[in-house]
Amino acid sequence: MTSEPFTATLLESPFAPAEAAPEPAEAGESWGHLYEAPGEPAFEEQAAPALSRLTRTFPPAALAELPDVLRAKPLVSAEVTVRTERILWMIAGARANVGAEPGWGDRLLIDLPDLPKAGPSSTVHVLVVETVPFDVVEQDKLRAFHRFCQKAHPSKVPPFDAVSVGPWTLNRWLEEALELAPGSLAAAAGLSTQLTVDQAATYKLVVYALLPRTVGAVVAPVDQRSLRGFPFAKATLTDEHERLIASLAREIVRSWYSRRIVTKIVFQGHTDPVGTRAYNLDLGRRRAQAVAARLKELVAQQAGRLPVGTVERIEYVIESYGEDRPFSTRLHTLNRRVEITVYRDYTPPPDPLVLDEVILRVTPLLSSPTLTPEAVKRLKCVLAKIKQPGMDDRFATDTQVFLIKRDNQMPRPEEWSRVLGRLLHPDLFGPQVPEDRLTTNLRLLDEDIAGGIVKMSQIIAYASGAEWGLGLLALPKAFKQFNAWIIERLKDQASIYSCYAEDFLE
Numbered sequence: 001m002t003s004e005p006f007t008a009t010l011l012e013s014p015f016a017p018a019e020a021a022p023e024p025a026e027a028g029e030s031w032g033h034l035y036e037a038p039g040e041p042a043f044e045e046q047a048a049p050a051l052s053r054l055t056r057t058f059p060p061a062a063l064a065e066l067p068d069v070l071r072a073k074p075l076v077s078a079e080v081t082v083r084t085e086r087i088l089w090m091i092a093g094a095r096a097n098v099g100a101e102p103g104w105g106d107r108l109l110i111d112l113p114d115l116p117k118a119g120p121s122s123t124v125h126v127l128v129v130e131t132v133p134f135d136v137v138e139q140d141k142l143r144a145f146h147r148f149c150q151k152a153h154p155s156k157v158p159p160f161d162a163v164s165v166g167p168w169t170l171n172r173w174l175e176e177a178l179e180l181a182p183g184s185l186a187a188a189a190g191l192s193t194q195l196t197v198d199q200a201a202t203y204k205l206v207v208y209a210l211l212p213r214t215v216g217a218v219v220a221p222v223d224q225r226s227l228r229g230f231p232f233a234k235a236t237l238t239d240e241h242e243r244l245i246a247s248l249a250r251e252i253v254r255s256w257y258s259r260r261i262v263t264k265i266v267f268q269g270h271t272d273p274v275g276t277r278a279y280n281l282d283l284g285r286r287r288a289q290a291v292a293a294r295l296k297e298l299v300a301q302q303a304g305r306l307p308v309g310t311v312e313r314i315e316y317v318i319e320s321y322g323e324d325r326p327f328s329t330r331l332h333t334l335n336r337r338v339e340i341t342v343y344r345d346y347t348p349p350p351d352p353l354v355l356d357e358v359i360l361r362v363t364p365l366l367s368s369p370t371l372t373p374e375a376v377k378r379l380k381c382v383l384a385k386i387k388q389p390g391m392d393d394r395f396a397t398d399t400q401v402f403l404i405k406r407d408n409q410m411p412r413p414e415e416w417s418r419v420l421g422r423l424l425h426p427d428l429f430g431p432q433v434p435e436d437r438l439t440t441n442l443r444l445l446d447e448d449i450a451g452g453i454v455k456m457s458q459i460i461a462y463a464s465g466a467e468w469g470l471g472l473l474a475l476p477k478a479f480k481q482f483n484a485w486i487i488e489r490l491k492d493q494a495s496i497y498s499c500y501a502e503d504f505l506e
Helices: 084-096 112-118 139-152 172-178 182-188 213-218 239-255 277-302 355-367 373-385 398-407 419-423 435-464 477-491 496-504
Strands: 073-083 121-130 160-167 203-211 224-228 260-270 315-322 337-346
Touching: 073 084, 073 139, 073 172, 073 182, 084 112, 084 121, 084 160, 084 172, 084 203, 112 213, 121 139, 121 172, 121 182, 139 160, 139 203, 160 213, 172 182, 224 239, 239 260, 239 277, 239 337, 260 277, 277 315, 277 337, 355 373, 355 419, 355 435, 373 435, 373 496, 398 435, 398 477, 419 435, 435 477, 435 496, 477 496
Parallel strands: 260 315
Antiparallel strands: 073 121, 121 203, 160 203, 224 337, 260 337
8 A cells, every 4th residue: 555645744833922822622622623634735844943851761660551552662752841721621631531531630629721820830741652553532542651651750749640642643733832843853753754644653642741739739639529618508509519510420420431430429518507506417418418419410411321220329328517527617618518528449450461471371272173274374373473573463354344345445544453452452362261262262363364355355256247347447446455455465474464375365
């Protein structure tokens, strides 16, 4: 497959004034709206000023956080100090990253635009990483790079941080948001400012923002909330209460997609000292009940695709202390409050699989009678090749081949199936998987690789028998491209497809 020049390139241009910086991204948005769109004129290249505070070596403990399947190789990291308002979009994005971020952004006691008042400037690390292509919104990848950044740039205090992973195709964003010369970053990484589509797909930009410790003054403790300022003698929720409850509801629903599931929530109602003790105990209970009822309502509304009955398993506990536990002896508005404590069940993630250990475990299974001699020969070849540096482990299943024919589009770089993605998957080849299932997964891997080639041949054979026997001429351009690509890979010893040449290459 030929590579066409990339129109969105890393080139230099004069830095835009601060007021021209892009607006913070809406929660959940990708970086796509900040790219130079294909077809737009490229920036005029200018001399790139030298970057300072560069890092080209990274701690082994940090590198260990990047799973083998990514084949990630950090090339360089540049450190810059920016005004905090320039990275508010990252905090908004972190709120939308289910299970991939620490969640402190949802515990802010102030509105997001007011965050710079607590921390006017922040430290940002921009890393260039060579890796296999992948979708930049995949949660497991975000978690891996977040852990990597925390260990590559450790903080002496619990960090208030956020990470974002995007493709290499950035222009204006680096300059306008971070005042960072992208051409200089490319030079520091040893890369050209202009890459082909295929080349650009193998690089990612990882942005890690570390906010100052003063931000902690406006962040609630983990799994605790305090709704203060209830009206005198009432259990009515204020607008600020509604905002905090809505934020907590989102966090609770997200927890069910993570390994820290919320299972119990305790609501403690409090009052000021005015009135009898019995009255205040009742008022505190009514306040706690009002908060719990509203939270339960919002959680049910946001449950979305969770199975029916899931969030109903959460235990809601109502307690009242009335006037017995004052927060302040002078400001009674702070005493009219509801304290919320969240409890979770934590399931530790499975240990990442190591390729050599997987191969050592599955190799003896190749003698299984459930595998054909042809499949055994191909799998032995695949397991030997996959350990070689630079091996192309991409393959297309029969479904992907059908979609190429139907949609007339080659797979994007991150859409290919990958042998490493299968072999290192804990649910497929982890130590808890029984041997008969491991053998089945090996057989399915072989069938999926071979199945794409078979499907391609079937489609060509069908087209050849069509009216006038046009064969490949009757098929879409992308499918003809794919056919040529497969034939090249079958002959290429640096591709796992070469293990299938004997059976499929005429």
